[in-house]
Amino acid sequence: MDHDLESLLRSLRVWDPEVTELRRFDPADAPGEPLALFTDWFAEAVSAGQAEPHTVSLATVDAEGLPDVRTVMLHGADAAGWSFATHDTSRKGRQLAARPAAALGFYWPVLGRQVRLRGPVTRASAAEGAADLHARSTGALAAALVGRQSEVLGSAEELAERSEAAWERAAAEPEAPAPTWTLYRLDPVEAEFFQGDPRRRHVRLRYRREPDTWVRELLWP
Numbered sequence: 669m670d671h672d673l674e675s676l677l678r679s680l681r682v683w684d685p686e687v688t689e690l691r692r693f694d695p696a697d698a699p700g701e702p703l704a705l706f707t708d709w710f711a712e713a714v715s716a717g718q719a720e721p722h723t724v725s726l727a728t729v730d731a732e733g734l735p736d737v738r739t740v741m742l743h744g745a746d747a748a749g750w751s752f753a754t755h756d757t758s759r760k761g762r763q764l765a766a767r768p769a770a771a772l773g774f775y776w777p778v779l780g781r782q783v784r785l786r787g788p789v790t791r792a793s794a795a796e797g798a799a800d801l802h803a804r805s806t807g808a809l810a811a812a813l814v815g816r817q818s819e820v821l822g823s824a825e826e827l828a829e830r831s832e833a834a835w836e837r838a839a840a841e842p843e844a845p846a847p848t849w850t851l852y853r854l855d856p857v858e859a860e861f862f863q864g865d866p867r868r869r870h871v872r873l874r875y876r877r878e879p880d881t882w883v884r885e886l887l888w889p
């Protein structure tokens with residue numbers, strides 16, 4: 669296959685008016701704290717038909733300071749923070765143990781919106797993590813039971829065998845424990861809401877946590 673990446677890239681546009689609806693966002697109307705605005709924007713992304721709005725880029729840093737990023741599912745957001753789950757033995761789990769801070773990046777192209785959050789990350793209790801996992805699908809439990817995430821895989825057969833056993837166990841034992849599966853919470857110290865604008869006068873509203881309040885400020889795009 670011979671693809672011309674450069675001409676492909678040049679042929680693409682963001683925010684094609686046929687698929688993207690850039691809404692006016694007046695930061696003066698924004699709520700005083702980021703959770704309320706996140707909840708509004710999330711609901712709007714869902715009703716605008718954004719595919720998989722609950723997938724999010726999770727950035728962490730390793731012990732040497734080298735950044736890393738991957739996609740995870742958002743499990744919830746409340747006054748305690750934005751939650752996601754993974755194996756504490758995975759690469760990201762080890763990075764979070766060494767440096768318990770992260771950033772989350774959401775992109776909802778149907779509305780030309782981006783949300784960024786950064787802050788310290790804590791582990792939820794094992795009981796809370798287990799309850800969260802057991803409220804999810806059989807597939808989610810089976811995936812968690814497979815374990816060994818981020819280890820080098822010897823062969824596809826090895827995975828197929830272990831996954832088969834995990835699916836069987838998940839179906840037979842819906843409360844099966846997945847000891848390394850962990851629920852984490854990112855409690856933001858900063859949250860930025862970006863609304864794309866057709867004339868590129870994008871609106872960027874940043875919330876910055878101060879001891880007793882959230883400071884809101886606009887950023888140059």
Ligand SMILES: Cc1cc2nc3c(=O)[nH]c(=O)nc-3n(C[C@H](O)[C@H](O)[C@H](O)COP(=O)(O)O)c2cc1C
Nearest residue numbers: 723738739740741753754755758759760761817818
């Ligand atoms: C749409 C999507 C959703 C994902 N959700 C999760 C998730 O919730 N938890 C998780 O551990 N991995 C999830 N993954 C896999 C991660 O992106 C990643 O491959 C895996 O967690 C290993 O990352 P690590 O080696 O940095 O620890 C998801 C991948 C995709 C594409």
